[in-house]
Amino acid sequence: MIAVVDYGMGNLRSVQKALEKVGCTAAVTSNPQQIADAHSVVLPGVGAFKDCIHNLEKLNLIEPILQAIRSGKPFLGICLGLQVLFTESDEFGKTPGLNLIKGTVEHFSQNDSSPDGRLKIPHMGWNTLSFQKHLAVFNGVADGAFFYFVHSYYVKPEDKDVIATTTSYGADFTSSIQKDNIFACQFHPEKSQQAGLQVLKNFGKLT
Numbered sequence: 001m002i003a004v005v006d007y008g009m010g011n012l013r014s015v016q017k018a019l020e021k022v023g024c025t026a027a028v029t030s031n032p033q034q035i036a037d038a039h040s041v042v043l044p045g046v047g048a049f050k051d052c053i054h055n056l057e058k059l060n061l062i063e064p065i066l067q068a069i070r071s072g073k074p075f076l077g078i079c080l081g082l083q084v085l086f087t088e089s090d091e092f093g094k095t096p097g098l099n100l101i102k103g104t105v106e107h108f109s110q111n112d113s114s115p116d117g118r119l120k121i122p123h124m125g126w127n128t129l130s131f132q133k134h135l136a137v138f139n140g141v142a143d144g145a146f147f148y149f150v151h152s153y154y155v156k157p158e159d160k161d162v163i164a165t166t167t168s169y170g171a172d173f174t175s176s177i178q179k180d181n182i183f184a185c186q187f188h189p190e191k192s193q194q195a196g197l198q199v200l201k202n203f204g205k206l207t
Contacts (some may be wrong), residue, residue: 001039002026002118002204005065007055010045010080011190018190034065039159042069043155044190045080049105052080053097062098068082069182074206077184079151082177085184086155094183101128101179103157108170119170122152129165129175129187137183137202138164145195149175154186 002024004016012028019026019042026042027034035041042064045052056062057107069075077085086097089105108121126146131138154173157163164183169176176185183203189196 001038001197002042003035003068004028004042004044005035005061007045007052007059007061008028009047009052009055010078011188012044012142015078015190016045018197018200019204022197024200024204029086030059030061032060035061035064035068038068040074040076040203042076042203043081043084043184044078045084047080049080049083049097049153050093050095052084053095056084056110063140066098072181073109074203075158075182075184076203077188078190079188082184082186083153083155085177085182086157089153091153095146100182101155101157101162101177101184102159103155105153105155107153116169122150123154123169124150127167127169127175127187129167130172131165132163133178135164135178135183135203136206137178137199139202140198141195146192147175147185147189147195148191149187151186 006028016026083105085100087099131143162177162179164176164178166172189199
């Protein structure tokens, strides 16, 4: 069973339905024991970084998430679920994250090298991935495949070795990371048609 962590933010049901479409058993839950018992864990999310951390704290979900990761089970962070893994975000002032990945979350205005300096924010719609290393979650997905994005902030890891894919918007930014049993992506696989479903199917096979 895959636990989709429910902390009151994000398109939880669409993630669950996409996992079920590729043959996985998935449950939306805020129950720490159910998270502990799960084979793997997904942390989705859409919204503000500070609200996410606040909700995770309020629902006592931070320790269950950290314990799941420490146990070595496959972990997938999606969109905001990627960003909160980092040290801190500058969204609405500095907010500490879970600090599992050293680095920051920054606004796209700091990534703008477009000729007229008018990058459209949020970055919304289809864009491509450029693989920086081979991962099992990308088996059957072509380099340059299109995925769906909706975000105004992007992650900036200190350790470049964790970067799995980059995407160009204003300049190149990190669109997914991998560290040990953690895989996390800025794009939404549940909204990315066949390529996204393939990523979720591959994630469901991880042990």
